[in-house]
Amino acid sequence: MHIAEGFLPPLHAAAWTVAAAPFVVHGARAVVRERRERPETTLLLAAAGAFTFVLSAIKLPSVTGSSSHPTGTGLGATLFRPPVMAFLSTVVLLFQALLLAHGGLTTLGANVFSMGVVGPWAGYAAWRLLCGRHRGLAIFTAFALADLATYCTTSVQLGLAFPDPVSGIAGGVVKFLGVFALTQVPLAVVEGLLGVLVLRLLADVAGPELARLGIVPTTPPSEAVTR
Amino acid sequence: MSRSLALDTAAWSSPWRHRSVADKAVLTLALLATTLLLPVWPTAALSAAAALIVLLGPARLAPTVLARSLRSPLLFIVLGAASVLVSVSWHDGPRVAITAQTSTQALTVLGRGVAGTLCVFVLAATTPMVDLLAGLRRARVPEACVEVASLVYRLLFVLLDTTRRIREAQAARLGLRDRRTTLRSAGTLSGTLLVRAWGRARRLEEGLAGRGYTGALPSLDPPGRVSIGFLGATVALVGVIVVVSLLGAGPR
Numbered sequence: 001m002h003i004a005e006g007f008l009p010p011l012h013a014a015a016w017t018v019a020a021a022p023f024v025v026h027g028a029r030a031v032v033r034e035r036r037e038r039p040e041t042t043l044l045l046a047a048a049g050a051f052t053f054v055l056s057a058i059k060l061p062s063v064t065g066s067s068s069h070p071t072g073t074g075l076g077a078t079l080f081r082p083p084v085m086a087f088l089s090t091v092v093l094l095f096q097a098l099l100l101a102h103g104g105l106t107t108l109g110a111n112v113f114s115m116g117v118v119g120p121w122a123g124y125a126a127w128r129l130l131c132g133r134h135r136g137l138a139i140f141t142a143f144a145l146a147d148l149a150t151y152c153t154t155s156v157q158l159g160l161a162f163p164d165p166v167s168g169i170a171g172g173v174v175k176f177l178g179v180f181a182l183t184q185v186p187l188a189v190v191e192g193l194l195g196v197l198v199l200r201l202l203a204d205v206a207g208p209e210l211a212r213l214g215i216v217p218t219t220p221p222s223e224a225v226t227r
Numbered sequence: 228m229s230r231s232l233a234l235d236t237a238a239w240s241s242p243w244r245h246r247s248v249a250d251k252a253v254l255t256l257a258l259l260a261t262t263l264l265l266p267v268w269p270t271a272a273l274s275a276a277a278a279l280i281v282l283l284g285p286a287r288l289a290p291t292v293l294a295r296s297l298r299s300p301l302l303f304i305v306l307g308a309a310s311v312l313v314s315v316s317w318h319d320g321p322r323v324a325i326t327a328q329t330s331t332q333a334l335t336v337l338g339r340g341v342a343g344t345l346c347v348f349v350l351a352a353t354t355p356m357v358d359l360l361a362g363l364r365r366a367r368v369p370e371a372c373v374e375v376a377s378l379v380y381r382l383l384f385v386l387l388d389t390t391r392r393i394r395e396a397q398a399a400r401l402g403l404r405d406r407r408t409t410l411r412s413a414g415t416l417s418g419t420l421l422v423r424a425w426g427r428a429r430r431l432e433e434g435l436a437g438r439g440y441t442g443a444l445p446s447l448d449p450p451g452r453v454s455i456g457f458l459g460a461t462v463a464l465v466g467v468i469v470v471v472s473l474l475g476a477g478p479r
Binding site for chain 2: 001002003004005006007009010013028031032035036039042043044045046047048049050051053054055070075087088091092094095097098099100101102104105106158162164165166167171174175176178179180190193194196197198199200201202205206209
């Protein structure tokens with residue numbers, strides 16, 4: 001759910017751009033530092049960005065009978081951490097705006113704030129809180145919450161821009177939450193389930209990579225030898 | 228999958244492909260600024276008409292590509308405008324109403340949304356992403372960030388093709404027959420895609436390391452000469468829109 005071009009009033013578009021800027025600059029600095037120290041990671045980061053973009057081409061069944069696509073926010077935040085996601089989301093959202101006409105240029109800041117900042121941090125917080133107790137539940141919650149947080153933030157952004165004449169900002173937010181709930185709430189649940197399936201598959205075929213990223217515990221050397 | 232990147236394909240074959248990025252960016256941003264900053268009517272209609280004439284005229288964008296690319300943003304704009312159109316209140320029970328104020332606001336959103344989207348298409352359908360990234364490099368955006376974005380773009384097509392092939396294989400094996408299997412197939416597809424992306428990045432890294440990769444993949448920049456004639460035409464077009472808009476200003 002990206003806010004389309006021209007949808008936000010200029011002041012709101014500028015304010016959300018200013019709000020998202022520190023997170024994007026922080027992420028970009030991390031990328032610059034990483035490239036200076038380990039040039040080879042540039043390619044892994046690019047692979048992560050391309051993967052996040054391509055996720056929008058994967059159709060998911062929705063309970064409303066239609067289909068939707070995963071946002072990849074939860075997956076990106078869990079695997080690559082939120083600061084990197086702020087930068088990668090900016091690149092991906094810019095590409096989506098210009099290659100797919102999803103989102104826009106003046107609304108890029110607002111979309112980055114919801115999908116590249118709030119979503120990843122909400123998902124990552126849920127992951128950190130729950131991963132020590134139940135890994136499957138942690139993955140489901142992280143993915144679903146990242147999606148829901150993105151959708152709620154977008155609704156707040158729209159509610160602030162277009163408050164209801166009678167019930168004010170609260171009414172505006174409730175209206176947008178209600179209209180987009182039809183697709184976004186089922187999508188969050190489906191993306192949570194998808195996350196469990198993806199990480200289960202990755203644990204089977206890419207265990208060392210997940211261990212290096214800290215998603216699954218590293219296998220002790222003695223156990224590896226016994227196997 | 229090239230259908231889904233139809234705007235990019237159109238940009239590569241556009242007659243404006245070799246125009247300076249600065250020329251096209253100025254035209255797009257000037258039209259966008261006019262659309263957003265001036266009174267919505269008749270500005271939105273004029274900007275949308277100007278963008279349409281540019282796209283279907285000198286930029287020679289196929290009408291079918293334009294219509295297909297507009298579908299997704301239009302859905303969001305219409306749904307958003309419908310939400311603005313309706314006013315809700317909770318005093319004495321939930322009430323829904325449509326007022327003159329909400330109708331005006333919904334029309335504003337609709338007009339600016341459609342016009343703004345068409346203005347962005349002027350840049351998107353005439354400028355391939357590599358030219359834009361070269362422009363960002365010239366604008367002194369940090370080299371590392373532009374490099375990551377360039378590599379994302381290069382990897383996109385391989386991954387989109389892989390997605391299509393896996394999807395076709397899953398469909399041929401009845402992997403999309405109901406919701407349960409479709410979800411399981413989507414999970415397998417996402418996981419496989421990530422592993423393939425990692426694998427490709429690693430192989431690319433090894434290949435480049437053997438060729439002395441230091442973190443930069445320089446390529447020839449597209450022509451960067453700004454056309455005074457083009458900029459003059461842009462100023463004239465936007466000037467006409469501004470004058471007509473201010474003379475016939477409707478609600479802001």
